[in-house]
Each structure stands twice: as structure tokens, then as C-alpha cells.
Amino acid sequence: MSPVERMSIPKFASLLITLVGGLVHSFLALQLTAAWHTLRSIETETEYENAWRFDGLRVLWALLALYLLAAAFVSFVGLSGVLRNNATHVRLYRDCASADLLFTTFLGIVAAFAAWGPALTSSRAACDSPELAPLLPLIGALLAPFLPAPLALDEACERYLAHVGAGAAAGLLVLSVVRVHFLLAVNTHYATLRKAESDMEIDVSGATNGVQRIRLLPLPRGVSPTDVVYAPVHVPSNVTASSETWVRLATPSSSPTPTGYAPAYVRSAPQDVEADAGLLDVSVVRTKREWI
Numbered sequence: 001m002s003p004v005e006r007m008s009i010p011k012f013a014s015l016l017i018t019l020v021g022g023l024v025h026s027f028l029a030l031q032l033t034a035a036w037h038t039l040r041s042i043e044t045e046t047e048y049e050n051a052w053r054f055d056g057l058r059v060l061w062a063l064l065a066l067y068l069l070a071a072a073f074v075s076f077v078g079l080s081g082v083l084r085n086n087a088t089h090v091r092l093y094r095d096c097a098s099a100d101l102l103f104t105t106f107l108g109i110v111a112a113f114a115a116w117g118p119a120l121t122s123s124r125a126a127c128d129s130p131e132l133a134p135l136l137p138l139i140g141a142l143l144a145p146f147l148p149a150p151l152a153l154d155e156a157c158e159r160y161l162a163h164v165g166a167g168a169a170a171g172l173l174v175l176s177v178v179r180v181h182f183l184l185a186v187n188t189h190y191a192t193l194r195k196a197e198s199d200m201e202i203d204v205s206g207a208t209n210g211v212q213r214i215r216l217l218p219l220p221r222g223v224s225p226t227d228v229v230y231a232p233v234h235v236p237s238n239v240t241a242s243s244e245t246w247v248r249l250a251t252p253s254s255s256p257t258p259t260g261y262a263p264a265y266v267r268s269a270p271q272d273v274e275a276d277a278g279l280l281d282v283s284v285v286r287t288k289r290e291w292i
Contacts, residue, residue: 010192013185014082018093021075029068036061071100078186087193094186101179108172 074096081089 008189008192010185010188011082013182014090014189015079017097017179017182017186018075018079018082021097022072022079025068025072025075029065029072032061032065032068071096082189085193085196087190087197090186090190090193094183094190097179097183097186101176101183104172105176108169108176112169 074093077089078093078097080086081091081093
């Protein structure tokens with residue numbers, strides 16, 4: 001099984017973050033669409049002449065819904081890329097998620113400054129302003145599930161403005177730290193996919209040029225050190241300790257040649273085979289044409 005097909009920790013983390021991201025953003029987009037009726041009912045009940053401010057609120061509502069839908073779409077594209085080992089889709093998700101992380105981190109910093117800055121030192125004056133008056137029922141509806149007892153609209157507005165900035169900043173900070181770790185895992189999985197694709201391209205080009213890539217493995221027990229074996233073998237568990245090299249095929253051979261890596265046992269003494277042996281000529285290596 002190739003490295004991209006194995007369920008490694010970066011691949012599992014990539015599957016988890018893309019799946020959770022797609023489901024969560026889709027759920028939030030549906031909830032936001034359902035809450036649109038609440039906004040319309042508030043708009044019809046308001047008696048303020050400056051109801052044009054709801055136009056700006058509708059624009060923000062639509063932009064937030066589009067953002068959630070786009071995030072869900074990108075997450076599902078990334079999930080498809082991880083499942084299909086498609087490096088292009090994984091890269092698209094990685095780039096979009098990185099840009100979104102920077103954006104949400106910026107929002108968290110702005111929320112932190114707004115929570116502890118002088119702009120909200122007097123929440124009473126802010127809630128008494130005519131600009132926020134049409135939004136008081138919406139604020140009360142948002143806070144109702146989290147309060148033990150119903151509050152008046154002005155009291156709910158004060159409590160909302162006093163804690164929403166700090167809560168949003170803390171939540172975005174924790175979320176950003178978690179997302180950074182998942183993005184590192186996604187980037188690691190993307191690097192694995194890119195390496196597998198480049199290895200495949202090298203194998204194809206090498207086959208057309210009459211060369212073949214092999215792995216030089218440590219000499220196993222029971223093999224005479226005077227023999228140098230170049231033969232297809234099953235990849236053992238210590239394949240990571242091997243080194244890569246190329247051999248030039250002098251003449252076409254009728255023996256079966258495996259695709260991709262062709263592991264081979266060789267003498268591991270430094271004077272026999274160097275780690276960076278480079279392009280070896282197959283005529284230099286004595287061969288044994290039986291399977292090991």
C-alpha cells in the first residue's frame with residue numbers, strides 16, 4: 001500500500017477538518033436562512049423612519065450566508081480531494097482555509113480592541129441610540145436561550161454589548177489555534193500527495209529513458225556478504241532506512257519488472273555502495289534473477 005493510500009495522521013486530520021467544516025458551515029447557512037423570517041418580521045414591526053438601515057443589515061446577512069455557503073463548498077471539495085488523493089483539490093482547500101484563517105484572526109483582533117477599547121465604555125448610551133433601537137428585539141431573541149430569565153430590551157442590549165466582544169475574541173482565538181494545527185496536517189498530507197505525483201512522473205520519464213529507480217536496502221541475515229543481489233522483493237518494514245538510486249538498463253530483459261520502486265538487497269558496507277551512488281550501470285551489479 002502506497003503512502004497516500006494509508007490512513008496516516010495527517011490524512012485522518014484532513015478528512016476530519018474537511019468533513020466537519022462542510023457540515024458545520026452548511027448547518028450555519030441553513031440556520032441563517034431560517035432566521036431571515038425573524039429579520040423580516042422585525043422590519044415590518046418597526047416604527048422608525050430610518051428603516052433604511054435594514055437594507056445594510058440585509059446586505060450583511062446575505063454576505064454572511066454567501067460566505068458560509070462558499071466555505072461549505074470549499075470544505076466538500078477538500079474532502080473529495082482527500083478521499084480521491086487529488087492534490088489539486090487539497091491545495092485549493094488549503095489555500096482558501098489559510099485565507100479564511102487570516103480573515104477570522106483579523107476579526108478576532110478587531111473584536112478584542114472593540115471589547116476593551118473606549119468605544120463601548122458606556123453601553124447604556126450605545127443602547128439608547130436610535131440607530132440600535134430597531135435591533136433591540138433581535139438582540140433579545142438571540143440572548144433569550146442563554147439567559148435564566150427574560151430581560152427588558154435595554155438590559156439585554158447592555159449585557160450583549162458588554163460581553164459579545166470579549167466572547168467573540170476568545171472564541172475566535174481558540175478556534176484559530178485549533179485550525180492552525182489542522183491546516184498544518186492538511187499541508188503535510190498535500191506534500192505527501194505532491195511527492196507521490198512527482199515520483200510517478202519520474203518513473204514514467206525514467207522508463208522512457210531506459211533507467212529504473214530502485215531502493216538500496218540493508219543486507220538481510222542469511223545472505224552472503226560476497227553477493228550483491230538486484231531482484232524484485234517485497235518491501236520490508238525497514239524500507240524507510242533505505243536509500244534511492246537509479247540503474248541504467250543496458251538491454252531489454254524478459255524477466256518481469258515491477259512498476260514504481262524496485263526494492264533490492266545490496267551489501268551495506270560504505271565501500272561497496274554509497275548512499276548517493278547516483279546512476280549505476282546494471283552491468284556493474286551482479287544479478288540474481290530469482291524472486292526473494
